[in-house]
Amino acid sequence: MEHFFHVMGALFGSLRAFYRQVYNRYFGTIERFDGNAVQICRQVLDKLWEGNFYRTSLGHFDFFWMRDFGTVAGSLTHLGHRDKVHHTLRWALRYYRRSGAVTLCIDAAGNTFNAPATRSIDALPWLLHSIVVSKYPLNHAEHLFLERQLRRYTKMFLDKRSGFIRDVHFAEMRDAVIYDRSAYAIALAGRMAACVQLLKLDGFPFPPERYRDELLGQYWNGDYFNADTWNGAYSSECALMPFFLGVVDDAEKAARTFDYINQQKLNHPAPLRYTNQPNVWKFRFGMGNHAMPNYTGTTIWTWHATFYLHLLKRYDRPEYQQQYDSFAALIERHGNYPELVNSDGSWYYAPFYRSDPGMVWAALFLEL
Secondary structure (H helix, E strand, O other): OHHHHHHHHHHHHHHHHHHHHHHHHHOOOOOOOOOOHHHHHHHHHHHHEOOOOEOOOOOOOOOEEHHHHHHHHHHHHHOOOHHHHHHHHHHHHHHHHHHOOOOOEEOOOOOEEOOOOOOEOOHHHHHHHHHHHHOOOOOHHHHHHHHHHHHHHHHHHEOOOOOOEOOOOOEOOOOOEOOOOOHHHHHHHHHHHHHHHHHOOOOOOOOHHHHHHHHHHHHEOOOOEOOOOOOOOOOHHHHHHHHHOOOOOOHHHHHHHHHHHHHOOOOOOOOOEOOOOOOOOOEOOOOOOOOOOOOOOOOEEHHHHHHHHHHHHHOOOOOHHHHHHHHHHHHHHHOOOOOEEOOOOOEOEEOOEEOOOOOOOHHHHHHO
16 A cells, blocks of 8 residues: 555656646746846745755746756755755655655655656766765665665666666656766766765675776767767767766866867857757657757756856866856846756747746856
């Protein structure tokens, strides 16, 4: 009976998320905040604190996404919100333990589920990353639970001898696309391996160097990390995440990637376009170019813009200030922190989708 309630809760959570997506497309409002880019982002972030957790957006993503929270946990901590980060993690771990699995999403009622796929390869890595960067104090029960999840993750996704990701389908950051072992997924496995060592967890026997070496040996093409094992196209999350998470720390290779972005004008008129090759991908049902035209194509994504700006600053690139200013101007143009915009900077609309306002990713911008 308990399993039945978990399944029904996950189904309810998924259906509610879809309903809010369609409702907000036609009936939702976009609030405009006053001030400059920093002031706008502060107001967004303040409104996203729900009381128990950080919502992902002020639109239809009004619940908890482990991936999105994971990317901002370090920024929130550095901005002085460690107490809220710890409260969020404690809240999430309680519902994860109740359901018996780490999933991508949790709604306000505590229903846990994955979206859009039934399995997520990055929820557990982002959870461990959040615990590490915020210095969250795990209790004994949470420690044991995470070790069980690591064993489950290894069995579900990895070759038991090599530790490399197997050819199975799962949800990841670019969730509109079906990859074959993306560079992003490899980077997340490498970051998780490092977190396992730092947290002294059992259940994941593979060292982080294994995934770094796979990225450098199998994915690096001289200008950037290929999207996946068969597709050599550029995709921003695959190109940047190995550097952003420190799985690969190589100033020369990072510089080659930044140079490629400049040459292809992927940072114009503001950072950062998802790709310069929008028609070479295998899309999930309902998320392709008919229902959601150019959704993860040449559109400008504010999430990747902040990864990019952090890396420009980390590697002391000369274009940092100009790129920061152009991105700040985009935020001020809309008086909000949009999920994505069209290549001309206008708000993205599709027949059944509208770019969400007020993303929690604003924390990444505020940390710069």
